[in-house]
Amino acid sequence: MTNRFRSLLVGGLAAVLATGFWGADATRHAQAGEKSLGELLSQIQTSATVAERMQAAESIAEYGSTAVPQLLPLLDHSDPRVQEYACLALVRLGPEAGAAVPALIPRVAQRDCTYRHYAIFALQQIGPRAAPAVPALIGVLTEDRADWRQAAAEALGGIGPAAVPALIETLRRPDPAARRAACLALQRLGEHATAAIPTLVEAASDSDEPLRDEIFLTLVGLGDQVVEPLMRLLDSPEAGLRRRAAMALGRLGRRAQQAEAALGQRTQDTDASVRFWAVHSLSAIGANSAATGQYLQQAARDSDPNVRWQAVTSLGVVAPELAKKTATDLRDDPNPAVRKQAQAVAKALD
Numbered sequence: 001m002t003n004r005f006r007s008l009l010v011g012g013l014a015a016v017l018a019t020g021f022w023g024a025d026a027t028r029h030a031q032a033g034e035k036s037l038g039e040l041l042s043q044i045q046t047s048a049t050v051a052e053r054m055q056a057a058e059s060i061a062e063y064g065s066t067a068v069p070q071l072l073p074l075l076d077h078s079d080p081r082v083q084e085y086a087c088l089a090l091v092r093l094g095p096e097a098g099a100a101v102p103a104l105i106p107r108v109a110q111r112d113c114t115y116r117h118y119a120i121f122a123l124q125q126i127g128p129r130a131a132p133a134v135p136a137l138i139g140v141l142t143e144d145r146a147d148w149r150q151a152a153a154e155a156l157g158g159i160g161p162a163a164v165p166a167l168i169e170t171l172r173r174p175d176p177a178a179r180r181a182a183c184l185a186l187q188r189l190g191e192h193a194t195a196a197i198p199t200l201v202e203a204a205s206d207s208d209e210p211l212r213d214e215i216f217l218t219l220v221g222l223g224d225q226v227v228e229p230l231m232r233l234l235d236s237p238e239a240g241l242r243r244r245a246a247m248a249l250g251r252l253g254r255r256a257q258q259a260e261a262a263l264g265q266r267t268q269d270t271d272a273s274v275r276f277w278a279v280h281s282l283s284a285i286g287a288n289s290a291a292t293g294q295y296l297q298q299a300a301r302d303s304d305p306n307v308r309w310q311a312v313t314s315l316g317v318v319a320p321e322l323a324k325k326t327a328t329d330l331r332d333d334p335n336p337a338v339r340k341q342a343q344a345v346a347k348a349l350d
Helices: 003-017 024-029 037-046 050-076 080-109 116-140 146-159 161-171 176-203 209-220 224-233 239-266 272-284 290-299 305-318 320-332 336-349
Strands: none
Touching: 037 050, 037 080, 050 080, 080 116, 116 146, 116 161, 146 161, 146 176, 161 176, 176 209, 176 224, 209 224, 209 239, 224 239, 239 272, 239 290, 272 290, 272 305, 290 305, 290 320, 305 320, 305 336, 320 336
16 A cells, blocks of 8 residues: 555545545635536546545535446546546445446455455445445455455445345355354444354354454344343353353443342352453443342352452442341451452442
């Protein structure tokens, strides 16, 4: 990537993200009608300054979909700068640039295309009408550069539910980087991607640690339907899966209240990190039953000081009366951090 293009990418791409970036004056004085579409297209091709070309790209967007047929030939212009600004105009048009999708798809696969980033971003902005570009974008997820993978993942997320089947298939591939990028796209889709839950749960036991983290982050964003699968993972024979499942349930907050009993049992797990996150998540989901109070009181006598620290903290949230007694019991705890936290909880409750 040339320094000039890198500069344009950082400045120009940020510019088109926000309507009116070119300033209030540009927004007021560059409205459609002050210059014809033909004049604006000429300005993209002949203006000597970046600001004038950017202003033209912004103003062309005011003409909507009628500008697309005249922008498409500029994607093959002999001057790379003209190509870039024509594509920026398509980015700015967003969904109204749907007719440009067939012309943008080859640019996605063309690694030496000077405006490839813009082409991918244009597809993201076009949204569901860019569904035919899904295979090309999935191909980018397999590339070795993280910035291209992220751009493609964001575009797939922008396209919407039509991208989910291909993303599920990508999760089944052996390439960890492509699978992590697929997770990023699914995170963007949120609850529109619930069809991916079984595949994500299946992939959660993968040996690639960064992939596991992305999978659980993805699951948290998929809504209430992930609670039961996460509860099943709490019974996994592997401590790493149990720990991540407990953490994820806490991230779901009150939507995961049905997991109260399952988390309570994990406060007695053989692994200290699982016990810690189970204790933490019980307060995060708002669990306040008598059984939870007992589990947390037991956790306050745990052999691990981190678990004891979290137990008195969680009790302060869900069972203040029990927390007072527990805080008193921990005043002489051998760990200074636990003693300090018990004092802080007692003071806050008083």
